Each structure stands twice: as structure tokens, then as C-alpha cells.
Amino acid sequence: MTVQDIRAFNRFYTNVIGALDYSRHLYAPFTLTESRVLYELAHSPRTDAADLRTELSLDAGYLSRILNKFEEDGLIERTASRRDPRRRRVTLTVRGRETAALLAERADESVGALLATVPAAERPRLAEAMRTVRDLLSEGRPPRREDVLLREPGPGDLGWIVQRNAALYTAEYGWNADYEGLVARIVADFAEDHDPHLERVWIAELDGRPVGCVMCVRDEAPATARLRLLLVEPDARGLGIGDRLVTAVVDFAREVGYRDLVLWTNDILSSARHIYQRHGFVLLAEKPHRSFGKDLVGQDWRLDLHGTRE
Template identity: 55%
Template sequence: MPQQDQKQAVVRRADRPGDLGWVVMAHGESYHQQFGWDTDFEVLVAKIVADYGAKHDPTRGAAWIAELDGRRVGCVFLVVGDRPKVAKLRLLLVTPQGRGLRLGARLVAKCLAFAREAGYEQVTLWTNDVLVAARKIYQSFGFTLVDEERHHSFGHDLVGQNWTLDLLPTG
């Protein structure tokens, strides 16, 4: 696969015009194509992105874009959580064009490094059980499943899951 080796993959801050809009569009299109989710999911993503864009503190939250040969193929956000010293990992996505290059793991690694530097003690995330590849990435970084609950969202019956990672050293 020499062609695959020639691809230039980078992870950078989501700070360019068009980045935030791409996140919303890519989530809407990808989740509809893969899982048949309706526009309610895109609305949820748009709210998360709008909140981030309007009021994020760059010392407490950040977002990253993965690019392949200069084209956006992935993203992740770290936002302030509901409690002090707790951050939320949000909106991890790698499009089919970017898969197989460990970009999801690179995005999560950037997110967790930032969380540690910002002084967070814990990172939480909410996902759904159908997102198997993302869950494998979270587990590889040490996230543990806290609870799960059935819900009907985005036009489907799903099982939502809450995961957490303690950033403080143990022992």
C-alpha cells in the first residue's frame, strides 16, 4: 500500500474559518449514512458547536481537526464539564476517508493531553453503544463505563453510555 503511506495526516486546532461548520455537516452526513440517524442528531451537534464557538475559554476548552492531504476528515472537542475539575470529551468523529490511520486515537490523545495541562482531574463522555470503534478508542485510553440507559433519539432506539477517565495518578 505505498499510496496509503504517502498520505499526509495532521491533527491541528480547529481555529480556521469553516472548521466549526464542517464539524456539524460531517456529523450529520456521516451518522445518517452509517446509522440512518435523522437531523435531530445534527441539531444536537450544532448546539454543542455553537456553545463552544460562542463561549469557550481557550484555557479550559479546545477543539481539533484531523486532516488528510489538506482535507478535513476528523474532529474532537474538549469542553468544560458540569463540575469543577471535570471536562467533557465531545464530538469525536473520523470520516470513512480518514479511517485506518489511527486519527481517532491521535485526536483523543490531544484532547487528554490538553485536559491534563488545563488541570482537569477527570474527563467524561457520553456515547451510544452502536459506536463500537469510538468505544474501543476510549477503552484504550482507560475510560471506564459508568452507566448506560436506553433512549429513543435521532429516529432510533439506542443505548446511551456514560464513560469516565480519572486523570489523577493513583497510588
């Protein structure tokens, strides 16, 4: 393969997906770069300008002009981070989220129309070819935090949550099939009956595969949400995925009006417990119990969403 081969493929592919025409229809009235910034903000609930600059390899002045435009148009808000006052936290407004959702819908429709031209029997081959290109060009490069995408679940992802919870907790803690049954019931309840305005699932994706998940569902107590099924694959740990997933739940719960966020865990899950503590969760109670084939100590944690804010 030569440089010219790759350049020829690039010209072909950008023409097929209409990349050179995006600014005139798909992402109008935004440029492709502006649309990408909106996308990153929509999928990273707690982001600052420095993070965006690093993730997108953008010139600081160029990014500043984009953010100024977004702020003037009422798409974003910029506030000082409580963790580091030198940094400016960037979040989408309601209008900004609606705009990002519209652009995502247009992109999905465009890709769906392109995929419709490929016979169903050939689509697995196309997907495998795309994975091969991605794998070969990223070979030898360790994964980075900015490579991780938080997204809504797609077909099969809820089943993946059940399968990976069962497999990981068996491998790491020796839990039996009772835990798989519990996870299956939680996921089934969400799939069959949930309010999309008040309940949500996030999937963390790295290199095209799911590597983490978390759920936010309504609790029995009034104005209370429950965080459930936080999981990060072993080979994806160390990238801050667990923290990002919990951040997504906290921000969502606060945004839609919950007063409290609660969770139940076990004391042996020390890594997850440390994440909860960093976000301000307070331990309410502990109780020994026999579950999943093991003697465990269950813990109830609570976060006051009005009393803690980044």
C-alpha cells in the same frame, strides 16, 4: 515536462517563500530542520524519537543531536513510554510550546504577506493549482499515519464538523435531523463562548482536507472536562486518527489541570468505544433511550486523569 522544469520551479518557489533565508530570520535561532521537529512535536502530543525519525526521514544521530539541544534549552522532556519501555516519549515543555507557537505565528505572518500579493479573485486558482501538484505527486501512494496533521480549526471548520457529523451518522446509522440539531448547538455554544485555555477543538487534516475532529469542553461538574464529537471520515480510518484525537484531548485535559474527563456515547459506536477503553476510560452507566429517530443505549464513560498516565 522535464527534470529541468521541476528544478526551475523549485528554485523559483524557494526564492519566493524565502526558504533559503529562513534560518536567518523566520525561524531564528533555529535551523529549518529544528523548526520542523518543533512543529511535529507541537502537533503530535504523544511522540517518540522513532516516530520523529520515520516521519521526517532524519538520520538517527542527527535527530538525537537536535533533541539533546532542545532538552538542554528546556524545550522538551524525554520519559520512558509505559506502553513500550524501550521507547522514549518526547513532549514539549511550557517553554517549548511557547517557542513552537511563536514560530508558527511567524510562519503564518510570512505566508499571509505572500498571499496578500495575490489578487483575491486569483487565490482560488492558486489553491487549486497547489492541490493539483500535491495530488499528482502523491498519486498511487496510500496515505500514511505521518501524513495526518492535527491542528486548530480555521474558518469554516466548525461548520464542517456539523455537516459531516450529520451526513455520516445518517449514512452509517440512519439518524435523523435531531442529531444535526444537537451537534449544531454544541458547536455554536463553543463558537460563541469558550475559554481557549480550558477548551479546545482539534481538526485532523490529510492532504489538505479535514478528515476528523474532536472537542474538549468544560463539564458542569467541578474540575471535569468533556470529550465531544469524535469523528473520523470513513476513507481515513485505519490510520490511527481516532486514537490521536483522543490522545490530544487526554493530554490537554491533564495538562490544564482537569481532574476527570467524561464522555457520553452510544453502544453501537463500537470503534470509538474501543479507543476510549484503550485510553483507560471506565463505563459508569448505561441507559436505553429514544433519540435521533432510533432506539439506542446511551453510555457514560469517565477517565481519572490523575490515576492514569502513559
